[in-house]
Ligand SMILES: Cc1cc2nc3c(=O)[nH]c(=O)nc-3n(C[C@H](O)[C@H](O)[C@H](O)COP(=O)(O)OP(=O)(O)OC[C@H]3O[C@@H](n4cnc5c(N)ncnc54)[C@H](O)[C@@H]3O)c2cc1C
């Protein structure tokens with residue numbers, strides 16, 4: 001006889017989205033169970049956001065020291081101690097991971113189930129420990145995992161993904177990075193700035209899904225100062241006695257030798273083994289349950305989805321928001337509440353920072369540009385590289401999106417995302433104070449272009465001149 005556990009809301013997956021869903025469901029009065037085979041802390045803490053930012057922090061430091069000469073400061077020979085760099089990445093990473101595990105350990109005892117779950121019906125799950133769970137509603141929060149297609153997988157120990165890269169004891173001498181999305185770009189630049197001989201490849205023509213050609217061209221120029229970039233190429237990797245030989249063809253062709261290949265080829269949702277055919281929900285062409293982003297509900301069912309597995313915006317803050325929405329609505333079934341979603345934005349932690357916010361050059365959108373190569377504060381700091389394109393709706397001049405690669409880009413991206421979500425126009429922003437001398441002043445150029453291109457007026461009570469270097 002199968003032991004069957006019962007609850008109001010069962011959550012499959014104990015990562016960021018699952019933890020948030022369980023918390024929201026319990027807060028809304030539901031009895032909950034959260035199921036995960038490991039409860040090993042989140043992807044973000046173990047192999048995602050945090051270790052990648054730790055590696056980038058080391059690279060940034062090395063780069064800054066390398067730039068010291070620009071300011072007349074002589075620092076002598078810099079030596080990068082690769083094993084020490086990787087040790088700090090891991091020890092700080094382990095601390096973050098431990099904190100996420102501690103927060104799971106603090107949950108009431110009867111909430112967590114250490115097992116792998118699969119559907120046995122729309123309201124029933126089977127666990128790999130032989131037990132079953134019956135729930136009024138179920139939240140799928142199983143995350144995503146790195147893609148490693150055939151020719152890459154065949155490289156054996158000569159290929160790594162983001163799951164293994166932070167375990168390297170030593171920095172490789174020569175590294176091929178295939179995939180110029182967020183993961184590939186961030187890690188390629190970090191390793192290059194730590195002295196690794198890196199080359200970056202992508203079958204596509206656009207890095208980090210940047211929409212504006214002008215911003216993309218600036219990004220490419222910046223990345224090419226750190227490494228060769230091969231876009232629009234088919235990559236054929238092959239293991240040899242010294243490492244990996246990479247041959248490429250397409251927009252151009254060539255061959256080069258590396259010690260290791262980092263595959264950053266996307267992260268498909270983790271749906272294998274969930275037996276979704278028994279869940280009685282509709283799937284899209286990629287097998288992802290169709291769902292409404294306002295409720296995270298799958299059709300009219302009692303099943304909800306949250307985080308990377310939903311394949312909407314595989315980002316940490318979205319996973320956490322998805323989870324809160326799904327958990328609350330799973331508890332509120334059958335009366336889900338619609339939530340207006342945040343303006344979308346993604347920040348890629350290159351130096352300078354790359355970001356895409358909101359919508360792009362939709363029909364009739366007006367664009368404004370700002371260039372940071374001669375911007376005052378950026379020049380003062382020797383960080384004067386990058387450009388920004390703002391998109392505004394015509395004819396009202398309401399800001400709808402932006403693409404940028406710019407110094408202080410993560411802060412500009414937040415300001416712009418908040419302004420867009422608040423429905424501000426270019427003119428509204430120009431009425432706000434801009435401190436001098438700051439990187440933020442660089443925005444004025446783009447905002448003024450938008451005012452000039454739309455019927456909205458430049459604010460009458462503001463100076464339209466520019467302080468030195470603004
Ligand atoms: C290298 C890297 C860098 C990143 N950097 C950033 C960044 O800077 N900013 C940002 O916003 N995002 C970043 N991300 C993305 C971010 O980490 C993810 O969007 C986020 O962690 C997804 O959370 P999740 O809850 O969906 O998945 P996870 O945290 O992976 O949780 C999924 C859980 O489901 C469990 N599970 C799977 N199958 C089953 C099953 N059948 N039964 C039970 N449990 C199951 C797994 O064990 C896992 O614990 C990065 C990702 C990577 C890889």
Ligand SMILES: NC(=O)c1ccc[n+]([C@@H]2O[C@H](COP(=O)([O-])OP(=O)(O)OC[C@H]3O[C@@H](n4cnc5c(N)ncnc54)[C@H](O)[C@@H]3O)[C@@H](O)[C@H]2O)c1
Pocket residue numbers: 178179180181182183184186201202203204206207208233234235264265266267313314315346347348349
């Ligand atoms: N800073 C951040 O917020 C951050 C950082 C890292 C990751 N992430 C999240 O993780 C997700 C996954 O990141 P990712 O970079 O792996 O995926 P991605 O989908 O962003 O990029 C994958 C890239 O690999 C290329 N590619 C795929 N197959 C290829 C092949 N066979 N040969 C050559 N190129 C190939 C694609 O053209 C694409 O440019 C991102 O979508 C992002 O949401 C976010």
